[in-house]
Amino acid sequence: MDAVNVDWRIAPVKKRLIAFAWDYLWMSLYIIILASVSTGLLFATGRNLLQNNPILWDFVSFLTLILPVICYFALQESSSQRGTWGKKRAGIVVVNSHGGQLTRGQAFSRAIVKFIPWQIAHTSIFQIEGWPLNPQDPSIGSTAGLMLVWILVGVYFAAMVFSKSRRTPYDWAVGSIVVLE
Numbered sequence: 001m002d003a004v005n006v007d008w009r010i011a012p013v014k015k016r017l018i019a020f021a022w023d024y025l026w027m028s029l030y031i032i033i034l035a036s037v038s039t040g041l042l043f044a045t046g047r048n049l050l051q052n053n054p055i056l057w058d059f060v061s062f063l064t065l066i067l068p069v070i071c072y073f074a075l076q077e078s079s080s081q082r083g084t085w086g087k088k089r090a091g092i093v094v095v096n097s098h099g100g101q102l103t104r105g106q107a108f109s110r111a112i113v114k115f116i117p118w119q120i121a122h123t124s125i126f127q128i129e130g131w132p133l134n135p136q137d138p139s140i141g142s143t144a145g146l147m148l149v150w151i152l153v154g155v156y157f158a159a160m161v162f163s164k165s166r167r168t169p170y171d172w173a174v175g176s177i178v179v180l181e
Contacts, residue, residue, distance in 0.1 A: 008099075009180040010166050011092040016178060022086030027069060034064055054126040061122050069118075070111040078107035087178075097175045106174040113170035117152040120145050 076084040082093035082101055094110070096102055102110070124145030129136040138146070156168045167177055 008165075008177060011090075011178040011180055013161055013166060015090045015092050015180070016160060016166070019084070019086040019090035019092055022089045023073075023084050024086075026085065030068070031065065054131075058123050058126045061126070062119060066115060066119050066122070070108070070115055073111040073114065074104065074107040077110065078102045078104045083181075088181075091181045092178050093181050094176050094178050097177065099179075102174070102176055106176060110170045110174045110176055113173045114156075114168075117149045117156075120152070121149045124149070 073084055077087075077094045078101065080101065081088060082095060087093060094102060094107075096106065124138075124142045125131060127142045127145075128138045156170070159168045159172075160166050165171075165177060171177060
């Protein structure tokens with residue numbers, strides 16, 4: 001059964017944006033904590049240990065920021081709650097094409113596709129010479145990566161706004177749909 005053809009109470013775009021805003025609140029707090037720890041290490045050691053190694057910086061960023069966020073979304077959306085804290089506050093849940101709970105694999109795949117633009121943005125930014133204290137003009141590769149991010153975000157948003165089922169590419173990738181609780 002295709003989720004698009006099922007008579008769901010599809011979550012409106014506004015509720016999805018509100019849910020993401022609620023989730024971004026906790027992500028912002030987490031980012032502040034990470035930035036505080038990084039700043040503390042900078043002052044304690046007197047140098048930025050990652051500044052001259054963009055690949056290491058990107059890897060550390062992935063492990064400490066992006067992977068935990070992916071895990072949070074995946075674990076929450078594949079749990080009996082069927083949604084993150086923000087989705088629960090907004091009154092929406094993520095279900096599979098049969099209306100059931102996502103498997104862990106579906107939820108992880110969904111979260112990975114959802115946050116790929118975030119990872120591309122980090123990778124592109126970290127490749128800018130002198131980042132973050134004395135950034136130079138970005139290379140063609142960094143500029144292209146950042147343009148790709150905006151294209152992906154635009155495609156994700158346009159799909160959510162203009163598709164009848166309000167599904168995004170990360171929903172299509174795993175056969176999920178976001179519905180009212």
